[in-house]
Amino acid sequence: MPKKSTDDASRLTGTQSIERALLLLREIAAHNRSGSRLLDLATRTHLQRPTVHRMLKCLTHEGMVQQDADSHRYYLGSMAFELGLTAAPRFNLREICHPAMVRIAEATGDTVFLTQRSGPDAVCIDRHEGTFPIKTFTLDIGMRRPLGVGTGSLAIVAALPDDEIQNIFNSNQTRFEEYGVSGPSLLTQAHKAQKLGYSMREAPTLAGVRSVGHSIRNQSGTAFAALSVSSISSRMTEKRVTEIAVLLKNEVRLIEKQLINAM
Amino acid sequence: MPKKSTDDASRLTGTQSIERALLLLREIAAHNRSGSRLLDLATRTHLQRPTVHRMLKCLTHEGMVQQDADSHRYYLGSMAFELGLTAAPRFNLREICHPAMVRIAEATGDTVFLTQRSGPDAVCIDRHEGTFPIKTFTLDIGMRRPLGVGTGSLAIVAALPDDEIQNIFNSNQTRFEEYGVSGPSLLTQAHKAQKLGYSMREAPTLAGVRSVGHSIRNQSGTAFAALSVSSISSRMTEKRVTEIAVLLKNEVRLIEKQLINAM
DNA sequence: CAATATCCGTCCATTTTACGGACTAATTGA
DNA sequence: TCAATTAGTCCGTAAAATGGACGGATATTG
Structure with a gap:
């Protein structure tokens, strides 16, 4: 069902999933003190739950995101911190x-x-x-x-x-x-x-x-x-x-x- | 041509492009003082040039990566820095x-x-x-x-x-x-x-x-x-x-x- | 403490997305 | 000026990502 994404004008092509992953990262960053639940992330980013889950699994695996074992909440991971350190001098x-x-x-x-x-x-x-x-x-x-x-x-x-x-x-x-x-x-x-x-x-x-x-x-x-x-x-x-x-x-x-x- | 990626055992599915994007980010981070040229990134990550270019365009657009206008070299962008700040307290x-x-x-x-x-x-x-x-x-x-x-x-x-x-x-x-x-x-x-x-x-x-x-x-x-x-x-x-x-x-x-x- | 409501995580057929070979443009450098 | 190297773009194709549907875990309520 082509929902005809009425998003922004600046349409890039061939990078949907990367855009979505970064959207997720921003959304996680925006709530990093309390952490984010899967469902909230799906709602806020207007993505489907399975999609968000799959991406978070990848981002977690790579260290960009961390999931609290008890609460299941998602936070920014150590790689986000490290990339920040690297980028800082500039x-x-x-x-x-x-x-x-x-x-x-x-x-x-x-x-x-x-x-x-x-x-x-x-x-x-x-x-x-x-x-x-x-x-x-x-x-x-x-x-x-x-x-x-x-x-x-x-x-x-x-x-x-x-x-x-x-x-x-x-x-x-x-x-x-x-x-x-x-x-x-x-x-x-x-x-x-x-x-x-x-x-x-x-x-x-x-x-x-x-x-x-x-x-x-x-x-x-x-x-x-x-x-x-x-x-x-x-x-x-x-x-x-x-x-x-x-x-x-x-x-x-x-x-x-x-x-x-x-x- | 199925190159039968002899990568790591931990195969995730449905996240190829995100994995690749993060691989790129790590590779850029590893050379962030001197910056990286498109071709070098393609070589080091074992990805095709068009693929790398498309991804970099997206990452640049989103602020994760910066490209120097003169040298065309790629560096980590301001969003990398900001995510780092957000992640730091944890x-x-x-x-x-x-x-x-x-x-x-x-x-x-x-x-x-x-x-x-x-x-x-x-x-x-x-x-x-x-x-x-x-x-x-x-x-x-x-x-x-x-x-x-x-x-x-x-x-x-x-x-x-x-x-x-x-x-x-x-x-x-x-x-x-x-x-x-x-x-x-x-x-x-x-x-x-x-x-x-x-x-x-x-x-x-x-x-x-x-x-x-x-x-x-x-x-x-x-x-x-x-x-x-x-x-x-x-x-x-x-x-x-x-x-x-x-x-x-x-x-x-x-x-x-x-x-x-x-x- | 069932019963029920939420939410997390997974599967898999479908289709859209991303891939990459081939081409063009820009830049370097000789 | 011309060759060589690199950056950037196009587009047909195939494979990757999507998301509807379901099972399982955990919280909430009567």
């Missing part, structure tokens, strides 16, 4: 941004996050905590969520051309629900962020947390990462939000200069 | 071993390596340098080589049952050549290491470097990792080798105790 965004994150954390006292775009997702690749005693750890390092969900993520989206924003929101539509946010509202928020030059919002899942984000662009001008600062809402007055936005903007300017030399 | 061997590595580096003055088995390969997952001014950086973090090539690697092999050693050496045979070592000689060295309880050898590729290694076993008693110490041969007298071996053995004992609690 991805020095973390190192480049580290001093800036320290400075921002010191200046604000709040927690700073570094987020990087990964296709239809955004991944938190670093975090630095400030001194203020109430900490808001809205993101763990390595956490993967649909593009547009976090505040840093929103800043990345807002910096993209309008038609691409639409594309992303269309393809992530169903995934947004899982994170308790609606597509249309995200679009409004993205437009607001475009006007302001930075993103700001209340965490939808965690009441009382407010964040400010600013995108980072590469040499060719496309936003591929973002810095964001998170704090309890009571500290995030309107005045303070704009102050932090300026702080972020300046630090990002420095980072972007370094990117030109480094990459 | 692989704390590094953290557990870190204090031991510091102590060993201080005691010996030489460079200490932590190696982990990954199927038919071994991957260097950590390194700590001693104070002695002549340093022997025989391994970079993330470096992947066929199991049996390095000294830590050799210690892991030596701790396996004899038939498995044979299997590994058979399937890695051709890959050994690339690293300038011969299978049979490795077998002798493995047997020697079994008698001694630790592995020791002169680096085959880099004259004047001698290393000592000791395997680390998990709860179920199988060797899955190793600590090793590397130094210039003039420092590695026979007496000193045995001293370092004792030092390693004691540290490994402590690590193995922690593994029981941690994992």
